[in-house]
Amino acid sequence: AQSVTQLDSQVPVFExxxxxxxxxxxxxxxxxxxxxxxxxxxxxxxxxxYLSGSTLVKGxxxxxxxxxxxxxxxxxRKPSVHISDTAEYFCAVSFSRRALTFGSxxxxxxxx
Amino acid sequence: xxxxxxxxxxxxxxMGQEVILRCVPISNHLYFYxxxxxxxxxxxxxxxxxxxxxxxxxxIFDDQFSVERPDGSNFTLKIRSTKLEDSAxxxxxxxQEAWSYTFGSxxxxxxx
Numbered sequence: 001a002q003s004v005t006q007l008d009s010q011v012p013v014f015e016x017x018x019x020x021x022x023x024x025x026x027x028x029x030x031x032x033x034x035x036x037x038x039x040x041x042x043x044x045x046x047x048x049x050y051l052s053g054s055t056l057v058k059g060x061x062x063x064x065x066x067x068x069x070x071x072x073x074x075x076x077r078k079p080s081v082h083i084s085d086t087a088e089y090f091c092a093v094s095f096s097r098r099a100l101t102f103g104s105x106x107x108x109x110x111x112x
Numbered sequence: 113x114x115x116x117x118x119x120x121x122x123x124x125x126x127m128g129q130e131v132i133l134r135c136v137p138i139s140n141h142l143y144f145y146x147x148x149x150x151x152x153x154x155x156x157x158x159x160x161x162x163x164x165x166x167x168x169x170x171x172i173f174d175d176q177f178s179v180e181r182p183d184g185s186n187f188t189l190k191i192r193s194t195k196l197e198d199s200a201x202x203x204x205x206x207x208q209e210a211w212s213y214t215f216g217s218x219x220x221x222x223x224x
Contacts, residue, residue, distance in 0.1 A: 043215045049212070
């Protein structure tokens with residue numbers, strides 16, 4: 001079965017520290033991979049996506065993610081977080097070019 | 113930057129009533145979607161629409177739901193007889209051939 005797993009429901013981190021939000025998927029078919037951010041009471045904003053090519057993808061707001069096909073992972077990283085990065089982060093996968101399947105989300109809480 | 117516009121932002125309806133959620137996708141986009149997010153849960157796919165017909169739908173999208181693109185600009189989701197469990201944030205999204213979804217800010221539906 002095709003699924004998307006975000007292993008951490010909450011990640012607390014201090015300001016200016018690095019962070020990694022984990023995403024794994026289960027699939028034997030081709031995938032497109034996405035990370036979205038949701039600020040309180042707002043919609044979903046695309047951070048970055050992987051369709052093909054270089055496995056290291058850079059996105060907005062200093063975020064990057066690396067596609068690891070053997071590990072079926074697409075972890076999101078930022079070397080130094082800010083208070084303003086506090087939000088919910090969703091990993092999403094398109095299996096065989098179908099509609100997006102979202103993970104359960106990770107709440108990033110940046111503390112001063 | 114082009115936006116996906118959703119109206120209303122919040123709708124309260126009585127159980128058993130019909131509701132129509134409205135969306136104006138980005139004008140040159142070809143694919144249209146509805147997703148929902150029950151409070152505190154992950155974003156779930158409902159339906160996709162392309163070339164004036166449903167291209168994909170989830171198990172959630174049963175006979176109580178329907179979608180329509182009545183003119184060249186609007187994309188609507190109708191729930192015929194609302195249930196308490198339909199209470200959620202409903203997101204509309206659109207994209208071109210390239211895999212960059214743009215999500216609207218959502219309509220919060222509250223069924224009482």
